[in-house]
Amino acid sequence: MLLVPLGINGFFPAHGRHTACYLLAAGGRTAILLDAGTGAARLAEEPVKRRIAGCEELHILLSHYHLDHVSGLFYLAGVWPRKRVIIYAPGHPLVDANAAEAVTRLCGAPYFPRSFAGLPVEVVDVTGAEVMVGGHRVRFRAQRHPGGSVGIRIGDVLCYVTDTAPDPATAAFARGCRLLLHEVWFTDEEMERYGGPHGVAAQSGHSWAGAVAEIAGQAETASLAPIHLAPWRSPGEAASLIGQMEKKTGLPVLMLEEGKEVPLG
Numbered sequence: 001m002l003l004v005p006l007g008i009n010g011f012f013p014a015h016g017r018h019t020a021c022y023l024l025a026a027g028g029r030t031a032i033l034l035d036a037g038t039g040a041a042r043l044a045e046e047p048v049k050r051r052i053a054g055c056e057e058l059h060i061l062l063s064h065y066h067l068d069h070v071s072g073l074f075y076l077a078g079v080w081p082r083k084r085v086i087i088y089a090p091g092h093p094l095v096d097a098n099a100a101e102a103v104t105r106l107c108g109a110p111y112f113p114r115s116f117a118g119l120p121v122e123v124v125d126v127t128g129a130e131v132m133v134g135g136h137r138v139r140f141r142a143q144r145h146p147g148g149s150v151g152i153r154i155g156d157v158l159c160y161v162t163d164t165a166p167d168p169a170t171a172a173f174a175r176g177c178r179l180l181l182h183e184v185w186f187t188d189e190e191m192e193r194y195g196g197p198h199g200v201a202a203q204s205g206h207s208w209a210g211a212v213a214e215i216a217g218q219a220e221t222a223s224l225a226p227i228h229l230a231p232w233r234s235p236g237e238a239a240s241l242i243g244q245m246e247k248k249t250g251l252p253v254l255m256l257e258e259g260k261e262v263p264l265g
């Protein structure tokens with residue numbers, strides 16, 4: 001299986017980075033997308049387009065409905081034309097939303113000129129802990145974020161943990177995975193400046209570098225990649241954040257690059 005990061009920012013695109021979207025391609029007919037932020041636009045770019053040319057089904061796993069994670073759903077008709085789309089949308093009690101309503105409202109009038117009706121799009125309401133997606137066992141876990149969000153684990157290959165306050169229980173959820181994608185919105189200095197580990201940073205429902213390094217160490221994943229980068233973080237600042245985290249965890253910490261494939265074995 002291959003991971004192709006398509007959008008590694010949170011909030012808004014900057015420094016050439018799109019918002020939350022990650023492609024998993026295992027060969028064959030099926031491709032998986034983790035979130036559909038503005039990075040979904042890269043499905044139409046080479047060599048990503050070539051990589052998925054043989055795929056007939058796109059399975060989109062959504063973590064939650066904040067716009068930096070779903071705005072790329074608008075692009076589907078252009079970047080994934082005429083092929084089947086299955087959207088796994090979290091609902092109660094995992095998040096504070098009605099799944100089908102959240103997706104169909106977003107992709108219809110007055111926000112969009114045509115509804116999903118008539119397009120080969122199916123919305124699966126995810127309310128439990130587990131579904132099978134393209135032959136992979138996918139697990140979900142409720143997280144601490146305004147309105148709720150879910151962590152997503154795909155087999156033992158990858159764990160996707162974005163838009164959450166740091167939660168020690170994530171370590172058990174991610175245990176033994178090959179790669180942990182975990183949001184790092186704040187540096188430790190920023191967290192301290194905003195009132196420490198119980199201050200504004202934690203209340204915002206986002207994580208900081210030191211806490212994520214600790215979780216990854218406890219999870220004993222083979223590697224860690226910080227995601228959902230703050231748009232104001234320059235490439236140099238992102239690289240130094242990674243260096244700091246590597247020192248803290250002792251794990252290989254990857255700096256993802258949009259469009260650049262990461263083999264997951």
Ligand SMILES: [Zn+2]
Nearest residue numbers: 010011068163
């Ligand atoms: Zn976000």
Ligand SMILES: [Zn+2]
Nearest residue numbers: 064066145163
């Ligand atoms: Zn969010």
